Amino acid sequence: MKTNRRKFLKSSFLTAASLSIPVKSWARVKGANERINVATIGFRSRGGGHISAIRKLEASANVAYTALCDVDKTVLDRGVASFARADKKVAAYSDIRQLLEHKDLDAVTIATPNHWHALAAIWSMQAGKDVYVEKPVSHNVWEGRQIVKAARKYDKICQTGTQSRSATGIKQAVEWVQAGNLGKIKIARGLCYKPRLSIGNVKGSQAVPAHIDYDVWVGPAPLRPPTRNGSYGPIHYDWHWIWDYGNGDLGNQGIHQMDVARWFLGEQYLAPTVFSVGCRVGYEDNGETPNTQIVYQGYKNAPLIFEVRGLPKNKASHQESGTWRKNMDKYPDPQRGASIGVVVDCEEGQVVVSNYRGATAYDKSGKQIKKWEAVVDHFENFLNACRSRKVADLNADIWEGHISSALCHTGNISYRLGQGAPPDKIKESIKSLHGAEESFDRMAEHLAANEVDITKDKVVLGDVLQMDPKVEKFVGAADADKLLTRNYRKPFVVPEKV
Secondary structure, three states, X not given: OHHHHHHHHHHHHXXXXXXXXXXXXXXXXXXXXXXEEEEEEOOOOHXXXXXXXXXXXXXXXXXXXXXXXXXXXXXXXXXXXXXXXOOOOOEEEOOHHHHOOOOOOOEEEEOOOHHHHHXXXXXXXXXXXXXXXXXXXXXXXXXXXXXXXXXXXXXXXXXXXXXXXHEXXXXXXXXXXXXXXXXXXXXXXXXXXXXXXXOOOXXXXXXXXXXXXXXXXXXOOOXXXXXXXXXXXXXXXXXXXXXXXXXXXXXXXXXXHHHHHHHHHOOOOOOOEEEEEEEOOOOOOOOOOOOEEEEEEOXXXXXEEEXXXXXXXXXXXXXXXXXXXXXXXXXXXXXXXXXXXXXXEEOOEEEEEEOXXXXXXXXXXXXXXXXXXXXXXXXXXXXXXXXXXXXXXXXXXXXXXXXXXXXXXXXXXXXXXXXXEOHHHHHHHHOOOOOHHHHHHHHHHHHHHOOOOOOOOOEEEOOOEEEEOOOOEEOOOHHHHHOOOOOOOOOOOOOOOO
């Protein structure tokens, strides 16, 4: 079996052929007293949090690291050294294909850039591993559905990195609202008011550091040299704002709040109507994604409206040392605002969810009537499900991650198909969409406070797109359908048949 498996992985991964034999033949079902062996793929940033959280569970959950994987040799060496200081030895890999041949590996956690999430998750499940994959689970809509298919076909546990799903207080708030305690939901708003600095404005191609395997880092995306070089260098982190690799703050921070807002609405499919307006203003840099954006997801019962603000409270805040992150607008007011969170407007009041910290309910007069505290155990939940082998035990199964990620992607598709328009045209276009005009007025006020003149620096008016939620295709919009997937670079191809 070892020989067959090794040959199979090598031929499959290196030629990008689809995997076809059942992985159950080598995947082991862990008993209550058996150790779960884990590896993390990509840990310069968020993946480091994976490692810290899982190491804290070593004794209570009987879990241990056996390997680490990162394309950056400095990051990889630093990670191996941190285990060595605790007298623990882990194997080191710079290529996921080699990692997945590592013996005695039961599960992987994935915290690579977004464009690698789907392929890494699918390859890992085809190799017999359970998977914890960071948000957004995909770089586009189609590949998110492919992850779901792989998880079901290979009977693997696949947890999404939207940890609010494991926050007990938020879950209780969702159940309380859905029980009708504040009447019907009128609007669910997700908020990502998180200022982002310019990433700089370099000209031309930038050199790739020798300690990074750039071919593997690029993976499924087109192989071209980096054209950015901000405070994180030419490779790391600022990929979030480049379409080939990231999805803007909508798919970075915003996916968490998009997921919670949809959770309150109880929707299990994509919205039949999607619309976006936005812009990248306040500075000129190498970033491509909007730093200011509204996405309108037109569900039948109540809309989900998402707001992204990447500039600070006002122009003066740009110059105030140490206050960039503090000077943010609050919604709905400074006393009970959620600059990163969710606001659920109901007939008889409102619920405000502040990031991962819990939720508070208010009546129509603004009086606080109920409060829930958040206790999060997302990695423990994943490990427990790895033992039980029950998808139902997961707080954030891959299906939930796929739908919430895809809502971000469809919003970005509307934006990318749009054109700059004056404010009066935008307001005329959105006046029939419940709650959208209010959001746009608030956006315009915020931009004015940052001395952005939207009569000159045009806001992009995205296409209003109709979608068939069950098949996840747009209706009569061929240009939009093209953006549901991408052209993959061999051999880093998300397979048509998982």
